[in-house]
Amino acid sequence: MGENLLEIKGLCKHFNLKKSIFEKNKKVLHAVDDVTLEIKKGETLGLVGESGCGKTTLGRTVVKLYEPTSGEIVYDNKNITNLNFQEMKSFRRKIQMIFQDPYASLNxxxxIGDIIKEPMEIHNLYEEKNRDKKVLEILELVGLNSSHMSRYPHEFSGGQRQRVGIARALACDPEFIVCDEPISALDVSIQAQIINTLEDLQKKLGLTYLFIAHDLSMVKHISDRVGIMYLGK
Structure with missing residues (x-):
């Protein structure tokens, strides 16, 4: 863990709020307000804070699901802040996200096989005949098996669906993953299993994580360093 993989400098993300007919001035929500941090290759940075403090918005802005209002995002020594959709495509492979609600984020x-294969098709990875084999390898990495490939998301438990979400994030062979409260929607008995899976994957694949959560004990367990967010800062 020497050099930085991700640096964000003075990052802001503001949202214009709808004004009512009684208000003269437009209101602006400062969801992320001048945040600066760095994450080294191979480490896990835990990000904690109360609900509504801007953790998820920060994670989504880092992976460019939201365009930043101001500030810089530097990934692997390249400024990706103002890259257009086409220029971002090669970086999308390297930067992935695991979402909080596994059911809402799966088609x-x-x-399951098609869900995991889709990123490979978008990024033109692997030969078509080899993609099913790659999907099976990824499923086994996250604790699922070949019988799950032909099933649909509604046939799985919450923990299994989150494993599918993790598998989809791994489909492009990424280096950096934003884990947006990946265990908060799960039963307590399943949470530790998902955390162990994430730790095993990090060791095997050399992944770097931004781990967003509000459970301090889990953050302490998985993180190398911890950042606290409060009111967007």
Whole structure:
């Protein structure tokens, strides 16, 4: 863990709020307000704070699901703040996200095999005949098996669905993953299993994590360093 993989400098993300007919001035929500941090290769930075403090918005802005209002995002020594969609495509492979609600983030009309294969098709990874084999390898990495490939998200438990979400994030062979409260929607008995899976994957694949959560004991367990967010700062 020597050099930085990700640096954000003075990052802001503001949202214009709808004003009512009685208000003269437009209101602005400062969801992320001048945040600066760095994450080294191979480490886990835990990010904690109360609900609504801007943790998830920060994570989504880092992976460019939201365009930043101001500030810089530097990934692997390249400034990606103002890259357009096409220029971001190569970086999308390297930067992935695991979402909080595994059911809402999976397409209910696709089989698990197709969900995991889709990123490979978008980024033109692997030969078509080898993709099923790669999907199976990834499923086994996250604790699932070949029988799950032809099933649909509604046929799985919450913990299994989150494993599918992790598998989809791994489909592009990323280096950096934003874990957006990946255990908060799960039963307590399943949370530790998912954390152990994430730790095993980090060791095997050399992954770097931004781990967003509000459970301090879990953050303490998985993180190398911890950052606290409060009111966007």
């Amino acid at each position: 209910p009309r696709q089989t």
